[in-house]
Amino acid sequence: MPTVLASLALLVALVAFVFSVVALRRGSSASRSGGADALPEDVVGLRQEVAALQTETRTALRHLAVVRYDAFGDMGGHLSWSVALLDDAGDGVVLSSIHGRSEARTYAKSISGWTCEQQLSPEEDEAITHARP
Structure with a gap:
């Protein structure tokens, strides 16, 4: 039983590490683009932002x-x-x-x-x- 728990803990840690790396990469690209302060105020601009976010999430393991x-x-x-x-x-x-x-x-x-x-x-x-x- 301890071997199973250790294997499961290692697997969970590995998956968490992968998600952290992905989040850090996305966070650094968002900070370079100005983050939430850089969002356009008009509806067309917001739709473009949503479309861009949808495109980015297609490769996310979701x-x-x-x-x-x-x-x-x-x-x-x-x-x-x-x-x-x-x-x-x-x-x-x-x-x-x-x-x-x-x-x-x-x-x-x-x-x-x-x-x-x-x-x-x-x-x-x-x-x-x-x-x-």
Whole structure:
């Protein structure tokens, strides 16, 4: 159990680190452009700002779904899981942690256009399907 918790904590820390780097990059570009003070006062300008923000967020990992399951018949509690983290184009990653009695294994598979070159487990496929808008 401590190994599973340590693996999960490491995974959560890694995802948090990725999101922090993305936020810092966006924050520095916003400060260079003047931030909220630089917003135009007219409606047309605001619409252009909204369109620009929508364009920027297309590559954000904002579609996510988690599927919990029992990987082995003799295990209970839905301790194994798969999570899909995808952008609007269906590009991103699916992460899976398979929990057994004596160990836990974690896998990452790259997703491009809602599909994967590697074979997906039914649970990974389900996570991608649930993440799709």
